[in-house]
Amino acid sequence: MWSDVEQKELEEILKKYPTKRSALLPALYLAQREKNWLDDDDILAVAEALEVPVTDVQAVIGFYTLFRREPTGKHMIHVCTDLPCALRGAEDFYARLTRRLGLPSEGGTTADGLFTLEAVPCLAACDKAPMCQIDLQYYENLTDEMIDTVLAQFRAEAQQESGA
């Protein structure tokens, strides 16, 4: 499961902790990095590397929302719809976004596999709502036009990549 690079990184991670079990979160991030989600083999590999029961690994993944057990789109879009953001129209913004992406109200992955949309609680930018996080980048004070522009850029990038 682990590539050579990952194997080396894993060894580095393990050095930082007194017991292998303690390295569970960073090891899971490492396992998820390549394809953005964790399959059964990944979980088994982490369990074996850290000498932790596979059920415990699964329970940790289940607890944390940023570990995924199903394939996602190329880019993750997190829209905060918590109360302060909702007061600035984030809920409506999110609802419109799902429709424009052709997704159900609970979000999901677009048909072209480019985006996965999720409503999330606080991203600590209440004063700049509506806002979202795409991958690691924040986009704030959003309007429909602004997000369309951003999404169009991602689409163009993707097309370029596949063309090239």
Next chain:
Amino acid sequence: MSELVNVTIDGVEVQVPKGTLIVEAAKRAGTEIPVFCYHSKLDPVGMCRMCLVTVGTPVRNRETGEFEVDDNGKQVIRFFPKPMTACTTPVSPGMVVITQSEESIADRRGILEFLLTSHPLDCPVCDKGGECSLQDLTYAYGPGVSQFYLEDKHHSPKKEPLGDLIYLDSERCILCARCVRFEDEIAGDPVLAIDNRGRNSKIVSYSNPKFDSKYSGNTTDICPVGALTTRDFRFGARAWELESTPSVCNLCGVGCNTVLNTRFDEIKRVMPRQNEALNEIWLCDKGRFGHHFNGSQNRLTTPLIKKNGQFEAASWDEALALVARKLELSKEKTGGVAGAHLSNEDLYIFQKLFRTVLGSNNIDHRIGLNANWDDQLAFEVGAGVGTDIGRLKSESAILVLGADLDEEAPVLYLRVRGSARRGAHLINAGGRWTKLDNIAEKSLRYRYGAESALAWGLVAAVLDEGLENKDFVAARVDGFEGLIDAMKSFTPTRAAEQSGVSEDDIRAAARTFAKAENGVVLYGLESGGNESLQAAIKTLLLITGHAGSANNGAIAVLPHANSRGAADMGIVPNRLPGYRPVEGEAGLSAHEMLSPDAPLPALYIVAADPAAQSARYKAAIEATEFVVVQDLFMTETAQLADVVLPARGTAERDGSFTSVERWVQAFDNAVSAPALAWADWLAFTALAGKMGASWSYASADGVMAEITQTVPLYAEMNFDNLTRPISLERKMSHYIYSGTSFTADTREGLQWRSVAEASEAKMPVAFIAPADVPPAEGMTLVAPRVLYDGGTLIAQAEVVSAHIQPAHAVISRKDAAQLGITADDSVTLTVPGASVTVPVRLNGLVPQGIVLVPRNLSGFPAEKLLGSKRLTAVKITKVPVAELA
């Protein structure tokens, strides 16, 4: 005794040891604080919040440090501003607890309303209904209505297999995590966890296979709601319709106390019967689910006589008359094999039949790979009466030698593990990794065959370092000087060379064992149990003073439900009941009786299936002129018989078993037997009658009455004593009624005293040099025991059929790599004169050079290869897939 503190709970003052939790202290004060997540067998976690109580402590004057008193001279109590969880708060001196404050009552009501937000309230169809904590506590403390919206209830699948034997209904689950904690803490199988969070939290298992634990059934007992149910009892009966009969598990030697819950003359479920000295409140899955053999359609229902190669139904009278006629002819040349599943009463009458009516000492209970093990240790230095192997602490050492307790005696594993968790020094000596290594303080990995060398090495290290218990040696040991002389040449260094365990490890283990206040040795099948080993264990126990008192001595982990009883009752060719030597010549062992070269004229085989085990035994039985088989099922041996007699199962009769810890325990009749099946002792008695004896036993009780007269060890073991109800006082102080059926507290057994306890006499020690086993060239075959083997009874219990292990061999991954073998392959194992082909399993924990083929599997591959040997060199070759097809 630890320091005591005074606390007042609901106005009742009680004294409890410092550190006691409020919930436990309250029990002493006669108050039951409601709990869900708390269980006295598990570590407290405070998850469910049901046990909230109001707690106050005496106020001290900050300047003087004195307790403040009010105008009436009473201590001033300051109550904590918030309620406390009684399950996690230890008492402190002068603490005042109010469990019925208005605040606490409101808290409980709120917690219950919250726990019930998504509860389906399907008590009328729930298996737990009638014995459910949630139901009981809701009646006692809950609100009658909910403020939550019905539409917002969570729904999830009603029947989700959590494992092969256990179903999860997560709508009913209140997330107390008792099941998760049981598997982590008690069983050491961390295979359950809570997945996700908040309202989506759910119990999951991702082990392969799911819920991979031999103790899974216990989670359904301790589940305080109906979330976990067993596959076989699901919708089987309502708890209040069940009748409860106290019984003893007959599937291994631990002697777990059980309750057989029956309805309409059918066993609906088997529950643990609490016995803190034996199984606490636990059962393994084999014991819980294995009972289904009783109701099997394949039971023998009538005596059968073979005429012209065909069995024909006959009456008992006809069948016994024929047997009597034939045995009159063979008389003292008759051979008798009795399986150690039989009760003490059966075994006693069996040997009496042979020794007094037939005049034959040819009786044995040991066949196949158990044939060489004749345990005398328990008789001489058995762990003292009152030994509590599950509650030892740091003052004690436990040495496990050649026993895979998790597979051989599961509940004993739980108990030893429990002691190790509480600080007992556990030394696990074995030829390979076993589960106790997970928790052992020290693991000694010896070379197979060198068990006695290791044991004598421990003795040598004790002597070399002068660690012997000098007072005990002076008072109780004979031949100590001679021992020192004899062992001059056998040093710890020599033991290290022979056993493959480093000298440092041997010395360290010897120090731990010798310095501990208490010391227990458990030795099992893989240790070989030969004379030299038994002498070494006996010597080790005696010179360290670990004999003759509670929590000190040896426990032989014998294979069957009544292996101990069979040894006690003299079902061996060389000893009478009570470990007295036979007068005159010893008889033949089972192995000698089952010899095709010198067949006996007649064999009486009871509750054993030697023909299935090896071609040699089968040929011997075929060559025997007259064979009687008495069993529950038409076994391979029965098919070769001239007369087959139907016997009753444990549940269908009464009797007693003696556990590996020498607990003699009575079991009662719970259900009717099929048609003409008889209890074994009755068949032997009737046969003796036909042969001229006039025995007048009317019941198992009556047989035991005679045993108390003739076998001094059993003098106290009459059924009045064995079935005496537990006193109310003991019930109150001792029993927890949480995870067991309410009628579970009926009786406890009795232990007989070993020689070391029974007298003050000196006991001899002598060095018997261990055989020097050089490291084997090539691979060595070892036959361990597995829980779910191909035993006659368990094979008839369909519910566990998925767990029954097919014939297979296990080798290390390293050996597999060298031999080019993968996990999908089969291998042919060859020894001179025999060869078997079985699928192979790879395991990183098996030592290199070892092939494990569990004994007693379907087709008996291990028995075929080993004959009567314990270990053998074996050639292993990969079988190409094409050849198999």
